Amino acid sequence: MHYPNGKKQSVNAASTSVNETIYSNRGMTLEADINATNQFYLQTNQAIIHKKPTPVQIVRVDYPRRSAAVIKEAYFKQASTTDYNGIYKGRYIDFEAKETKNKTSFPFHNIHEHQIDHMKQVVEHGAICFILIRFSLYQKTYFYPAERLFDHWENQFNGGRKSISIKTIEKEGYIIPIQYQARVDYLKIIEQYYI
Template structure:
């Protein structure tokens, strides 16, 4: 089955021969899991333990070619990833609406703003204006450092870029304008603890 991004470029998975050459043993800090994997596991833990109800939003797909080899079976032959309209995750915690985006980079000194889209920044600002909690979780994958940055700070850096300023957020700026999220075991990324601090700070 062929998938296409909104710009028409085909989505290609890693060839099997490349996958077979990947190291089988990985350290605890680099287990081969993406930020999305870790967050999904964390959200499952929150749900199972009655802590919060937060889910990843499904990626909208437009199907353009379906093959019917049998009357009772359909095979999707071609589809396109639609442009996501908002952010990655949303849900409810202690009666408060939670909405956030999750991004990671291999850069070690800054976080490129090209990882975000303007409609995502606008959406998070709208959530905040309605009393919700909106933020981004940023991961520097080479060091496995994670930060939670509130939407208001991301918005200010985005505006700086639009006015001709730098197109990234320096590591120093990330540290000064974010909360560090410590890594754990269960859950792996306990960002709810940071949200508790945010709620206390804004009360």
């Protein structure tokens, strides 16, 4: 088992701090922005959305005297679902967040097949499901509906391209303006197009 995408920064999931006053968005990861956004939604009682913990296969745990248990050997596992879910106005919300350095398109190797399967399942049961895609070079973040993703995903197995062009994402998705409090204000898109 290996860690998906080799993205070391998501290991420090717990380290995202809220309420940073003097702040610049430059250099912030998408994950940090989403965590701050979810925290803001929670504090303002708009929606209850959490990131799931990184799945870890624990192999060995030490129990030193008088102190907390220490995990001494563990491995990253592939997630079987998306990273974020929760509830907004009674609706089940489910999404994945992906950042890419690619200049022209969002490559599918960023997504695992079982994540697509999961997204299809929840959509079938009535979820509001999407991915948040950030093109880090341009610092542009898009809300991209899962339903659109499925078609492009399937096409790759029928000779189609193994990515979605920015143009297509711009056409089929919604850009999310970076803001101060809700840095990635995806609820606004949901409110406008789903509710």
